[in-house]
Amino acid sequence: MTNRIEIRDLYKIFGSHPQEALKLVREGKSKAEILEEAGAVLGVNNVSLSIPKGSISVIMGLSGSGKSTLARCVNRILEPDAGHVLLDGEDITKCDQSTLREIRRRRMSMVFQNFGLLPNQTVIDNVSFGLKLRKVPQAERYRKAGEMLETVGLSSWASHLPGELSGGMRQRVGLARALATEADVLIMDEAFSALDPLIRTDMQDELLRLQHSLHKTVLFITHDFQEALRLGSKIAIMADGAVIRDGTPQEIVLDPQHEYVAAFTRNVDRARLFDASSVMTAEPVDHPGGAGFVIDGDGRVTGWRGAESDPPSPDFISVSPDTVLLDIAAKAAGRKGPVAVVDDSGRFQGKITESALLAGIAGTSEPQNKGRAHA
Amino acid sequence: MLDADTVYIPLDRWIQTAIEWIALHFRPAFRTVRWPIDELLNLIEGGLQATPPLLFILIFALLSLWLAGRRTGIFTVVALFVILLLGIWEPTMTTLALIATAIVICVIIGIPIGILCARSDKAWRIVRPILDVMQTTPSFVYLIPVVMLFGVGTVPGAVAVIVVAVPPLIRFTNIGIRGVDRELIEAGIAFGATDRQLLWEIQLPQALPTILGGLNQTVLMAMVMSVIVAMIGAEGLGLVVLQGLGRLDVGRAAIGGIGIVLMAIILDRLTQAVAERDPKKASPFARLAGAGRMVMGGRSRGADTATATPADSKN
Numbered sequence: 001m002t003n004r005i006e007i008r009d010l011y012k013i014f015g016s017h018p019q020e021a022l023k024l025v026r027e028g029k030s031k032a033e034i035l036e037e038a039g040a041v042l043g044v045n046n047v048s049l050s051i052p053k054g055s056i057s058v059i060m061g062l063s064g065s066g067k068s069t070l071a072r073c074v075n076r077i078l079e080p081d082a083g084h085v086l087l088d089g090e091d092i093t094k095c096d097q098s099t100l101r102e103i104r105r106r107r108m109s110m111v112f113q114n115f116g117l118l119p120n121q122t123v124i125d126n127v128s129f130g131l132k133l134r135k136v137p138q139a140e141r142y143r144k145a146g147e148m149l150e151t152v153g154l155s156s157w158a159s160h161l162p163g164e165l166s167g168g169m170r171q172r173v174g175l176a177r178a179l180a181t182e183a184d185v186l187i188m189d190e191a192f193s194a195l196d197p198l199i200r201t202d203m204q205d206e207l208l209r210l211q212h213s214l215h216k217t218v219l220f221i222t223h224d225f226q227e228a229l230r231l232g233s234k235i236a237i238m239a240d241g242a243v244i245r246d247g248t249p250q251e252i253v254l255d256p257q258h259e260y261v262a263a264f265t266r267n268v269d270r271a272r273l274f275d276a277s278s279v280m281t282a283e284p285v286d287h288p289g290g291a292g293f294v295i296d297g298d299g300r301v302t303g304w305r306g307a308e309s310d311p312p313s314p315d316f317i318s319v320s321p322d323t324v325l326l327d328i329a330a331k332a333a334g335r336k337g338p339v340a341v342v343d344d345s346g347r348f349q350g351k352i353t354e355s356a357l358l359a360g361i362a363g364t365s366e367p368q369n370k371g372r373a374h375a
Numbered sequence: 376m377l378d379a380d381t382v383y384i385p386l387d388r389w390i391q392t393a394i395e396w397i398a399l400h401f402r403p404a405f406r407t408v409r410w411p412i413d414e415l416l417n418l419i420e421g422g423l424q425a426t427p428p429l430l431f432i433l434i435f436a437l438l439s440l441w442l443a444g445r446r447t448g449i450f451t452v453v454a455l456f457v458i459l460l461l462g463i464w465e466p467t468m469t470t471l472a473l474i475a476t477a478i479v480i481c482v483i484i485g486i487p488i489g490i491l492c493a494r495s496d497k498a499w500r501i502v503r504p505i506l507d508v509m510q511t512t513p514s515f516v517y518l519i520p521v522v523m524l525f526g527v528g529t530v531p532g533a534v535a536v537i538v539v540a541v542p543p544l545i546r547f548t549n550i551g552i553r554g555v556d557r558e559l560i561e562a563g564i565a566f567g568a569t570d571r572q573l574l575w576e577i578q579l580p581q582a583l584p585t586i587l588g589g590l591n592q593t594v595l596m597a598m599v600m601s602v603i604v605a606m607i608g609a610e611g612l613g614l615v616v617l618q619g620l621g622r623l624d625v626g627r628a629a630i631g632g633i634g635i636v637l638m639a640i641i642l643d644r645l646t647q648a649v650a651e652r653d654p655k656k657a658s659p660f661a662r663l664a665g666a667g668r669m670v671m672g673g674r675s676r677g678a679d680t681a682t683a684t685p686a687d688s689k690n
Contacts, residue, residue: 077564105567116562120580130566133576181566 004185004217005051005074010083012069012241015040018081031240043069044080045241051234054215056207058232059243060222060264066241067221071189074219075108076100087185105134109178113190115170117162123173124149124158130181141180148176151210168199172206179214188220192227204230225264229253229273237261249273271326271361276319276341279360280350292351293340299347301340318342321349325361328352398523405524412537413530415479420472428459431468439641443648450644454637463615463634470601470611470638473529477536477597478590485541485593486586489548490574499549506542514539514600518607532601532609540597547589551582587650594646598639612638 013021013034021040024033031042044066051057061067072078074085076092085092087103095103109130117126124145125132131141149155152172154165162170171191178186188207192200204227211218222228228235229249236246237260245252245261253273256262284301285292294303294312303312318340319328332339332354339357341350398405423431432455440448458467492499517535525531555578563573579586605613612634619628 072561075565077561101567101569103567104565108565110562110565112558112562114558116556116558118559118577118580129562129576133563133566133568133572177566187565 002053003050004053004088005049005219006084006086006089007047007049007051007070007074008084008086010044010047010070010073010085011042011081012044012066012073012078013040013081014043022081042066042241043078044073047083047238047241047243049236049243049246051217051219053217055233056211056218056220056231057234057236058220058222058228059236059238060225060228060232061238062223065238067223067238068189069241070238071187071219071221075104075110075187105130105181105183107183108185108187109181109183111171111174111178111186111188111191113194115162115167115174115194117170117173117177119162122159122161123154123165126162126173127176127180129177130183134181145176145180148180149173151179152176152206166199167195168203171195171203175207175210179210179216184216186216186218188218190221190223193222193224200227207231225268229268237264250278270363271329272324274325274360275321276323276325276328276339276352277321277350279325279356280321280341280352281356282350284348284351292338293348295348301342301346301348304337304340306337316340318346319352320344325357328357329361332357394520394523401524409525409530409534412476412480412533416472416476416530416533419475420469423468423472424465428455428464432456432459435641439645439648442652443644447644447648451641454641458634458637461630461634463612463630466611466615466631467634467638469529470613470635473533473536473601473604473609473611474594474597474642476533477540477601478594480533480537481541481544481593481597482590484537485544485589486548489545489586489589490552490578492545492549493552493578502545506545509538510542515603515606518604522607527608529609529611531607532604535604535607536597536600539600540593543592543596544586544589547592548582548586551585551589552578554585555581584650587646591643591646591650594642595639598635598642602635 011022011025013025015021015038017038018040021034021038021042024038025042025045029037031045034040034042047066047070049057049059059067059070069078073080074092076085076095080093083093087107092100092103118129121129124142127148128136128141128145131144136144146155146158149158152175154169154172154176157165157169157173162173165173171194174191178188192203195203207218208231210216220228220231222231232249234246235249235252236243237252237258238244239260244258245256250273252261253265253268253270256265283292284295291305291307291310293301293316294305296302301316301318303314304316305312316337316339317331317335319331319342321341321343328339338354339352340348341352343349426434432452435455436448436452439451458464488502492502514535517538521531521535521538525534559577559581560573563577568576601609601611602613602616605611605617612631615631615634616628619625619631
């Protein structure tokens with residue numbers, strides 16, 4: 001997977017003398033000491049991150065952790081004080097204003113927490129806002145904006161004002177506006193945080209649905225760990241301006257590495273997060289010739305036996321490696337014997353015993369392999 | 376002991392000397408400033424005086440009906456007929472021309488300065504104390520330097536009116552633009568707006584209600600000052616009052632006063648109605664701004680985009 005965006009050694013300091021404060025940071029002083037000595041607030045502290053192409057990367061942190069500041073450094077709404085942001089290898093922090101504008105107009109767009117819609121302009125005018133800034137003729141930009149409204153299911157609201165729409169609908173407008181410029185990098189700053197829980201889940205589904213066909217590179221900022229798990233194929237967790245843990249959701253849940261991160265992962269619903277590949281064992285049988293799966297010369301599973309002496313029975317359950325534990329549990333309920341994990345052509349990948357499945361769901365023993373994203 | 380009779384700061388003489396020096400050496404500059412005001416005033420007053428009173432009443436009635444509704448429409452008709460029947464139509468039109476001239480120039484000066492102040496803290500740090508002084512100085516104090524620099528008459532009167540009336544517009548424009556939701560500004564920047572696009576697409580439309588509130592204040596200040604400048608020879612309703620006072624003719628002074636009050640109420644209601652209009656119906660000012668944008672957009676596409684300033688479209 002190639003990286004669309006690379007953030008390298010990024011610092012952002014709020015205060016009247018950022019460079020002096022930066023010197024203190026590099027001497028290894030803490031956030032509190034810097035506030036004390038230089039009167040400056042350390043917003044982003046030496047962050048390096050890679051945002052892979054075509055997937056959703058989440059930056060998760062509580063308020064004041066610097067996550068929104070970091071997001072704003074990526075499109076330079078805020079100027080970073082040190083470090084680099086590379087977009088497709090090009091250093092954004094070194095761009096002149098007009099290059100930067102072109103990047104914002106065509107390659108990167110943004111969705112805001114409180115939607116950021118112009119209250120006195122209609123929905124279609126709001127959606128075509130980015131195109132208007134680019135001086136696209138009105139007919140052309142309404143055509144494009146109309147398409148985007150259709151994508152988010154708001155075609156019939158085109159001539160209404162944002163104030164006449166519900167929160168969820170307004171954020172769909174915000175999303176349509178970001179998509180209308182055809183930028184393929186999307187920065188979503190707490191985009192769903194202002195919405196009611198049910199609407200928020202809807203919007204998460206909508207984003208995943210859109211992402212399934214659009215394959216944008218999304219940088220999603222949130223304070224909600226559940227949301228991060230649901231959306232992100234990569235998650236970076238921030239505290240006090242620094243990234244303290246990053247990786248796939250499964251990696252982070254399996255190994256939080258940090259007391260602060262562990263506090264978030266403790267209540268995670270593992271049954272939905274982990275898949276077959278994370279709890280399976282590669283050996284088809286307990287010991288050579290013992291109980292287990294019978295495999296033919298092509299690697300396909302032909303049957304199962306409960307004990308050495310039993311004849312192989314064709315009655316067994318098989319799942320694909322990316323089936324989540326919850327679905328495996330539902331399938332296996334009331335049946336005897338282990339579950340076979342097979343690939344698309346039916347070749348044996350691994351075996352899941354009842355106890356491994358339960359342990360994986362309960363989190364009592366570590367799943368053995370780090371599975372892929374399932375959120 | 377410090378004896379205040381012999382030791383004092385001769386500030387009065389210094390100021391007098393300074394003003395005299397400026398008047399002597401910069402008279403051509405002030406003549407130049409006078410010229411556009413003179414032209415505009417003559418144009419507006421010529422138009423107003425040439426309009427038959429009944430036609431004028433009809434136009435104003437329709438305007439207030441459209442902008443502010445039935446009640447204000449009826450009030451406008453009644454008030455204008457009272458002014459006509461009191462025999463003070465001509466000075467009322469002169470006062471209106473004076474105010475209209477001052478407002479046009481206040482808008483041309485005030486809104487760009489307000490925008491500048493909103494965008495630069497440094498500019499606001501300089502302008503703010505000046506506005507404080509301008510707004511706390513008693514308004515007739517302006518008359519003396521105006522007379523020395525511009526002479527006497529209606530045009531110098533207009534200058535004094537402008538000086539008194541412009542501060543609220545600058546303040547409200549500044550506040551209006553600074554008060555625009557931060558997220559909207561960020562949205563503009565994130566989608567690649569230039570400074571000018573940010574101003575025209577986001578800041579001015581969002582700040583418009585506040586700016587129009589400032590315009591209402593400016594109109595009222597202009598109305599008040601248009602009376603006071605009768606003391607330096609400006610014609611109009613103020614002169615009617617002044618003549619009444621001079622001859623101890625209480626009746627005439629009162630008639631002038633009634634005319635002033637009626638005009639002030641009409642102008643206040645009209646400008647307030649514009650400021651408070653339902654945003655869904657495009658206000659006439661918004662339409663004007665839209666037209667200005669189109670003119671600017673059309674021109675800037677061909678020409679260098681950096682040269683046009685917000686003030687251009689107001690001209």
